[in-house]
Amino acid sequence: MPVDNPNRWFRHKAQGRMKQDVMDELLDIYQRMECHFGDRGWWPAESAEEVVIGSILVQSVSWKNVERAIENLRRHGLLSLASLHKAPLEVIEPHIKPTLYFRVKARKLVAFANHVHEHHRGDLAHMLHAPLAQLRAELLGIYGIGEETADDIILYAALQPSFVIDAYTKRIFHRLGYVDTEIPYRTLRDWFMEHLTPDTRLYNQYHALLDAVGSHYCSAKSPQCSSCPLQKMCDFAEQLQAPHSMSEATG
Numbered sequence: 001m002p003v004d005n006p007n008r009w010f011r012h013k014a015q016g017r018m019k020q021d022v023m024d025e026l027l028d029i030y031q032r033m034e035c036h037f038g039d040r041g042w043w044p045a046e047s048a049e050e051v052v053i054g055s056i057l058v059q060s061v062s063w064k065n066v067e068r069a070i071e072n073l074r075r076h077g078l079l080s081l082a083s084l085h086k087a088p089l090e091v092i093e094p095h096i097k098p099t100l101y102f103r104v105k106a107r108k109l110v111a112f113a114n115h116v117h118e119h120h121r122g123d124l125a126h127m128l129h130a131p132l133a134q135l136r137a138e139l140l141g142i143y144g145i146g147e148e149t150a151d152d153i154i155l156y157a158a159l160q161p162s163f164v165i166d167a168y169t170k171r172i173f174h175r176l177g178y179v180d181t182e183i184p185y186r187t188l189r190d191w192f193m194e195h196l197t198p199d200t201r202l203y204n205q206y207h208a209l210l211d212a213v214g215s216h217y218c219s220a221k222s223p224q225c226s227s228c229p230l231q232k233m234c235d236f237a238e239q240l241q242a243p244h245s246m247s248e249a250t251g
């Protein structure tokens with residue numbers, strides 16, 4: 001059976017370097033983004049329950065779609081785990097239609113609400129109070145909760161430092177010159193957490209800032225490198241400027 005070599009996912013900026021140098025660079029990247037965008041104020045929610053509901057609804061869609069669904073749930077008294085626990089699926093589904101895959105997502109919301117009801121007497125705070133590793137394992141055991149959603153909930157609802165990876169994170173760190181685009185979620189999360197102090201505020205803002213770079217500048221097909229705060233340290237941007245080197249520009 002072939003043994004997976006985690007190093008194969010890393011590129012020149014993450015290979016054979018002093019750990020401290022990589023740590024300093026990650027903070028430099030952070031500071032450049034923060035100077036450019038400021039405090040992102042994430043997660044956009046009024047309660048931990050709203051974070052959980054939003055983190056399930058945002059799977060595979062943009063936040064704009066989620067805002068409409070959250071508003072629908074709020075208007076109809078369904079923006080809580082207690083109300084989702086009691087509501088039939090066919091009542092929930094029409095309100096979350098803007099988030100696509102609404103039938104599956106309604107089942108995920110109800111599965112989460114049922115889990116909290118059955119294992120924590122309906123008290124989400126009790127569940128979120130568990131140590132990080134224990135909470136993560138519990139979340140991953142709930143229907144519809146994958147690694148990104150689990151880390152969203154741990155970071156933004158439980159306020160514990162679990163670094164969140166998404167497609168923007170992979171694309172940006174691939175283009176900067178650190179990782180392969182196909183790097184597994186867990187490998188990249190572990191790498192960030194080995195090189196950044198476990199600080200909830202730092203992880204919160206880091207993920208939010210990468211989302212801002214991804215959504216404003218680092219699109220898959222036409223990145224706006226000349227406006228991006230990471231341009232000066234980005235392999236992809238450098239190659240775009242160099243003649244006869246467009247092969248990497250496919251990202």
Ligand code: SF4
Nearest residue numbers: 218225228231234237
């Ligand atoms: S400089 Fe361009 S390729 Fe690099 S992170 Fe910014 S937008 Fe993406």
